[in-house]
Amino acid sequence: MTDVNTFKPEDGNASDRPPSMADVAAVAGVSHQTVSRVLNDHPNVREGTRVRVLEAIKELGYRRNLAARALATAQTRTIGILTIGSEFFGPQSTVLAVEAAARAQGYFVTMTSMDSYDFGGAVTALNHLTDQSVDGVVVVAPHDKVTAAIDDLKLKVPVVVVAARTDVPAGDPVHYVYVDQRDGARQATKHLLSLGHRKIVHVSGPSGWFDATERNIGWREAMAAAGNDAVEFPAESWLAPSGYAAGVSLAPRVKAGEITAVFASNDYLAIGLLRAFWEAGLSVPEDVSVVGFDDLQIAEFYIPKLTTVRQPFADVGRAALTELLGGERGLQEPRMIAPTMVVRASTAPPPRN
Template sequence: MADVAAVAGVSHQTVSRVLNAHPSVRDETRLRVLAAIDELGYRRNSAARALVTSRSATLGVVTTGSALFGPTSTLIAVEEAARDQGYFVSVATLRTYDTASMHQVLEHFMDQGVDGIVVIAPHDEVAAAVESFGAPVPVVVVAALDDVAGAVPVGAGSSTMSLAVDQRSGARHATEHLLDLGHRDLVHVGGPPDWFDARERAAGWREAMEARGLVPARARVRSWSAADGYAAGRDLAEALAAGEGPTAVFAGNDQLALGVLRALWERGVRVPDDVSVVGFDDVDGAAYFVPPLTTVRQPFAALGARSVEMLLAALDGRTVPVQRIEPELVVRSSTAPPR
């Protein structure tokens, strides 16, 4: 910094103010300091800065060890948002969702001295393990938690906060779209019941059906995989052949919808002529399924940005409420009125 100050013809304090975006620096001076930084190839000393500020400028991120679209997209969004705020990200993956594994990961982050943690693992045991750990830094759990109280400032009790795309609202929009088209017999092929997102999507489907005075059939609970969607689609095709099948399917994610579409196609069931299909996530390529898939798009960029904002606000001691981000229904040609 002393070298930068000498080249720019300013004081050491002025260089510090420029680096910290202090508003009292004139534009002309700021540009001169930035030019000197470029000329000298100056980089901040992160270790020295951490000693001065008592912050490491590092966030820990916990995610699943799978390639599932939602967690992976959220991880990318959190990393980009953290980088935009000048933070580094340390990532840890969970292969199993038990309390011991979660506590081990959190201890790893404590040893690194992270300033905050984002947990992207929307699973029952993970959420319970985070709360029982009692981390001394703020933690954002990215999950559609069933019943979460608002967070309180760090040091005044729990530092765990909740943030999620409103899964229940997205499922309601998807179901209402099918109901508005005239469908009355709708089946839901859902994800694993120990995932918050799967339960919330099933709940949204039930609420939309009941709001129209319809009795929802028992949801078909599967995993998140296309293979399980395919198995469900075969069952539906057999029911349709017997004259007992539904006119529409709301799948818990796009991979399940893809499996359903394949199974129906193999048995000569036309989509959307015979059966309409809606997915959830809007994965890359959903617009190129056959037919292009109507689905619910999750705003992952907003999710990542908001999670980092919540951590930084908590670090400043501000109370942060539970956050819900609204998803968007994307209508394509896999849905149509029933025959």
């Protein structure tokens, strides 16, 4: 291997400018095309040659000129991510997983976040991403106004949406990846039913959110299959204050024996419920059982430890990127990932009257 201190690149000393691909080729004793093949992980390169090129890259401290590469290939190797407010654990966990998976594949990530969930805001955010010449977009904003904007824009780049949408138009080029929300809700409800509960209330998520809709459907299906009435208490938001408000309203009904269990549409709502029940002098799970959805890290450390449905957010993020880079968009069914029931201390058989 040539000593980098004595090597003289064709256009000046190595210290005068960053090393180029031609410099790497000269040090390795190969063609410019061979260096390009190694950089792009082309299979038709002998292993000895590949090692020699990689050693030259390391010796020279060569870094790829991504701007030049983008001009040559019409690709920026940048993925756009559209997401929602940072207070939402599930979407943000998915975003982090997408970013990590993209980085592992040699892609950069540019991100924009929506402050409100309306059609106009979604259009503006999506146009902002595509104006940056991204190679594809991952949307982690499971709201019907966002998918309406995607349908309307008909973006020219690949798009993967993380949302439990079941009304995808036939032939839609957009691909969907999501956790099976409906099955997760069925698991939560069946768990309560197996303990002997029949008076179960569902504190549902806000309207317009695909996940809330699917969880509501799964809960209703499980209740109907058991021959029980489905009593719903809609929450105003996904956040703990809405769960607390629901708990304040439901506590008298728990004391009257009208309710023995609550399935909350996410863990934040469940934690708000636990606080309200505690303030009302109710014991969980002795007086009322509570189940959440998501499996926040805090769920295991709350008192009592929260029974919930775990969503594998890291798996969802990786799957979304895989579909974006290699999925046959429009040819495959939406990709569903299974959730897992996590039983902890917040559920028990109903109290005896």
